[in-house]
Amino acid sequence: MATVLITGGTGLIGNRLTGLLIEKGYRVIILTRNKKERNKNDTSNPHYALWNPAKAAIDIAAVQEADYIINLAGAGIADKRWTAKRKTVIAGSRIQSGQLIVKALKENANKVKAVINASAMGWYGDDSLLKKETQAFTENMPAAPGFLGETCKAWEESIEPVTSIGKRLVIIRTGLALSAGGGALKAFIRPVRFGIAAILGSGRQMQSWIHIDDICRIYIHAIENEQLHGVYNAVAPKPVDNKTLVIDLAKKMKGSFYIAVYVPSFILKWILGEMSAELLKGSTLNADKIRATGFQFLFPSIEAALNDLV
Template identity: 60%
Template sequence: MATILITGGTGLVGKAVTSLLISKGYEVIILSRGQSAAGNAGYSVAHWDPAKQEIDVTAVQKADYIINLAGAGVADKRWTKKRKQEIVDSRVQSGELLVKTLKENPNKVKAVINPSGIGWYGDDAKRKPGRKAFIEDDPADDGYLGETCKLWEASIDPVQELGKRLVKFRIGIVLSKEGGALKEYKMPVRFGVAPILGSGKQVISWIHIDDLARLMLYAIEHEQLHGVYNGVASQPVTNRNFMIMLAGKIKGRFYIPLYVPSFVLKILLGGLSIEVLKSATVSNSKIGLTGFQFLYPTIEAALGDLTKE
């Protein structure tokens, strides 16, 4: 079987992707800032440090495919000036290091899969007239996340000049039992409160983590895939409907909807509140036309799975 090199393999998405690949018989090498060591879960570990532009070249030379998931969590901390730069640098430095390594060393890498984010698109108010959703040929937004995604994608683009197939997925909000956004949403619900952020009308484009992992595998196994695809489920949902459905799955009828005003979110979250309150309706038609089928196309199916005890 082929060997897959994964950056960001110990994160939420990385763990799901690694588990799926191993279950399908692939050899997996995870690049980590720690010292090289044998993995204890069916994969091996090699050293890299994008900030220092250090990488284990032999690990890259063993790889048939690279999945680049590296990057500081966008919503993990308050957006200070330092944190915003860290978010950008962690992505751009990773892409640049991979490109440099592939360019300067003999290798057998056939394709690079590089997830980005739907932060590329900005708010629904900026959609082209007549369009119901953002699609892949829409330009990058001029806000912070739009610029971040633009730099992120640009850092990995040169692999195409090296003859490598490049697949970029613009990923929506990832829903998982193990952490991320859903964990944060669940906490108040368990106490009988369903917090609705701002007006609650803002649209969330999301994806179940199992479908996201399957997208990575699909890109490896289908050579016709190249370029940009949106990694979102078929049914975007408003914040209000999402929270009401989540509360119903967890608490039945025993919960209270609670609106959290926009100004409160701005005080609590600072600049990050812009993203929490932003409405982004994103289409997955392009990836659907390739034959990919989502296991969880609707929010009801996704939450039904993710709230099972």
């Protein structure tokens, strides 16, 4: 039974991924800052081990037990308003995590075969950066200027040195993860419960999304297929614009008993500040590379995803 070490294992994706890994027979160790010292004789699954990237502290024994490492760690992008301090936390939590994993693997004997590292579609920026003949962002395109593009670039660079010590590295640039357990879908659902389909800005901005089970299956696919290495976009093959997503959700929940309301961009900016730009921009990602590895989406369309989640 292979052992998978997960950072960020208590988050939205980490929770679901842990459950799926255990169902498939994997042993899981979750690195966390919020648990007591792990009992070495504890046979529960998942196990918990201590780490603190800000203090460069990590349970080396847990690293040495691992066959694979999945690094999901990072402060929530949308949890708080983007002050200068918060932006430092968002970037630093990701960079420090990658650097600590690299340090632990370089300085200690281990049996880790592969590291699968999270990244985000924020790498690409807005669809306006696409050339006229290009319909979607592919993995070989450069990082966009601005906070998220620069953060994603530094995030990926922080983990890159594991390749120099012979570890297979897979980087997963994740789209908008849709889950019944929280995240973006919960925010979309909230006004719909009151019969309001809240369309953001013009509603024409494209959103590259992915069902929670499909993103978790991509991580497992990266573990189990040695031919995977480098960067992959983790998005469903059929992106939708914001209006389509919100209206489809409203129809699913309320039938015809809802009112479509456009939320002006200036109101979003007033409420959210700089972060509002991320809700108003479109980002269309190409999913061909991950599909070419043999991965098949369970939920390729927004209709299929909402049928399952709502």
